[in-house]
Amino acid sequence: MKNKKRKRTERIGVLIKILNDHPNKIFTLNYFCELLGAAKSSISEDIMIAKNMLEDLNLGIIETIPGAAGGVKYLPVISKEETKKFLQDICFKLEDEERVIPGGFIYMTDIIYSPENAEMIGKILATQFINKKIDYVLTMETKGIPIAMMGARSLGVPLVIVRRDNKVTEGSTVSINYVSGSSKRIQTMFLSRRALSRGAKVLIIDDFMKAGGTAKGMTDLVKEFEGEIAGIGVLIATKEPKEKVVEEYVSLLYLENMDLKNKKISIMPNPSLL
Amino acid sequence: MKNKKRKRTERIGVLIKILNDHPNKIFTLNYFCELLGAAKSSISEDIMIAKNMLEDLNLGIIETIPGAAGGVKYLPVISKEETKKFLQDICFKLEDEERVIPGGFIYMTDIIYSPENAEMIGKILATQFINKKIDYVLTMETKGIPIAMMGARSLGVPLVIVRRDNKVTEGSTVSINYVSGSSKRIQTMFLSRRALSRGAKVLIIDDFMKAGGTAKGMTDLVKEFEGEIAGIGVLIATKEPKEKVVEEYVSLLYLENMDLKNKKISIMPNPSLL
Structure with missing residues (x-):
């Protein structure tokens, strides 16, 4: 009624x-x-x-x-107080020594795939770019998709997902070669020609940044669509290398150190957000 | 205050x-x-x-x-009336001849990656399984992730993503070989040993089902964790083959026919949901 x-x-x-x-x-x-x-x-x-x-x-x-x-x-902007509480809690969870994976990685999919966490991370990232008139959120498959989805939801804009392989379901694609920071190997990323309109303002969201090679690749890809990068937001960036291949980015957390022998992980919130 | x-x-x-x-x-x-x-x-x-x-x-x-x-x-249960309105609208959009991709595919990522649509699809799928005491929503990367995420959010449970490759960030994994319905090739899927607790009730959500090979693979994977499949929900299932390799599933839409020569796509809502 x-x-x-x-x-x-x-x-x-x-x-x-x-x-x-x-x-x-x-x-x-x-x-x-x-x-x-x-x-x-x-x-x-x-x-x-x-x-x-x-x-x-x-x-x-x-x-x-x-x-x-x-x-x-x-x-849905998140206050500094709430941001602080949430990020400190996530750091505490991520620093659990059980999360150390051989090769120097941290198991974190249970945290970033939880809808409640993904929503909060998406909202905190969106809060940083709320006044940038974003048209799209762009991410690279796979692990960043849940937080990018929630970021796009908070900004009320479409999500666009870049693929590692050329998929037939995407129709004709634009491809970019890039150097992945961690593996130093040349890889290719693909985006459907239909995915972005010309001249769009794009926010890149991803879960992890080391040297920034993947973000740099996505930046180049957006240029192929005559688009503009309005910002780059990630959940965790490593402290080293200090110089990333992208100029500006916002990371919610910094991975300070990882002592594989003693299984000690040290992560801290980005102090400028608190 | x-x-x-x-x-x-x-x-x-x-x-x-x-x-x-x-x-x-x-x-x-x-x-x-x-x-x-x-x-x-x-x-x-x-x-x-x-x-x-x-x-x-x-x-x-x-x-x-x-x-x-x-x-x-x-x-967040969705009424039949709203379900009908939404699904009819999605059918109308998907039937646009511009969406036909050579090889007999439909371009639909713009629709299923839109947070508003993904949320509604997730809520409608969750509504079908709301009383099943679901512990996890499981999906296979990549295209199903946004709707699976929103389904998991609606049910208040974690999302788990099955990978096509063995990723180092997942730690030790369990793998299953499966026959993809569309390509008829044997492929492998991987899930982190840490991703599911023993004996969990799992809802599988995916964007598309043809013969059901991928869903069958996920079912087998869940068995390796001594889990139980509480349901399978997909956005679109093809009318042919009528017999899928999984027994029970709920599809929101049926792909009735695709006439590649005349670029005519025919999709209709699942009448039992309206």
Whole structure:
């Protein structure tokens, strides 16, 4: 039974539910007037109450956009306090010596594939680029996909996935050769010609950065589409090498050290985000 | 400023926001009492109001769990009406002749990587298995990951991703040989030994099923972990071959026919879901 008159208690609940389910998407006031059977002035007041309350409890930001194309939208920005708590908790979990894998790697898929963690990582990364007018989030298969998906969701933009192989389901593709930082081998990445529109602003999201070769490859790939890199965000970057092959990036965590003999991993949050 | 006394209008908004952000996760009433500075009786009433309103507007279900381990949780179940509307819309988009790729494939990554679509597909798939006490959602890289992620989010369980190659970052793995339905070639899939706990109930989610070889491979893999398959859900299954190598599965859409010469694709929603 839509369109029946709703009380304020009900209206605010529905308003928050719908805005929360569609981050960064603009809804007109009329949309809520019709759905909730209320006048524009009442909906405006509802929005103010919802806005103040969410900000007060650090649950994100409701923005009103004036003008003909105006309306209201929700941005799931994460406060510094919450970012700190979450990143410290993730560091604690990742530093567990049981996670050390022969060859000097850390087992972390259980953490980054957990929808709750992926959502929080996606929201924290999106928060860093919220004002950059991003058109797409780009990632390279496979491990970065869950956090990139959640980042794209937070920004309300499509996700695009670069492939390691030329897949027939992608149609005709553009390919780039790149040097993977860790293996030093020349590899190829592929992206469907249809995946990006010309001149798009792209945010790269990935789970891990060592020398930055993969991110550099994705940067070159975006240039082939005459696109612009609006930012690079990763979950963990290694402290060494200090100079990456990409110039600017934001990493939520730094892998400081890994002592394979004693199985000691040392990871810390990026201090500039706290 | 947490813990200050909140009015009902505010309380219901926050309640819905928090439940909505954590599908299928039980929150105690005490949690909300403390967060919102209200008595248990008031929070119980808030929950009833929120529950009735969400159900009235087809926005999902709030469940209260009695007893010592009790509390309240939110299930983002999608109504038949909304399922129908969404699936019909997706069919319409997928039937666009521009999507035909040489070799008899359909370009659909723009649709299934869109966070809004992936979320809706994930919620509709989760709705089919909501009472199956799922422990994990399992998918095979790459194209199914976004919808599997959103399915796992809706069920409040971890996502597990099976790999096509043996990756060093996964630690020691279990591998299974399987026959891919489309290529008829023997391939191998790998899953980290740490990825699944023994005896888990697993829901397989994937984007596409032809003969079902990949799903069968994942089923065998789960058996190696002494796990149980609670269900298989896919976005699109081909009408032919009618007999798949897996016994039971739920497909949201059926690919009825593809006329490559005239570039005509015919897809329809699964009638039993509407």
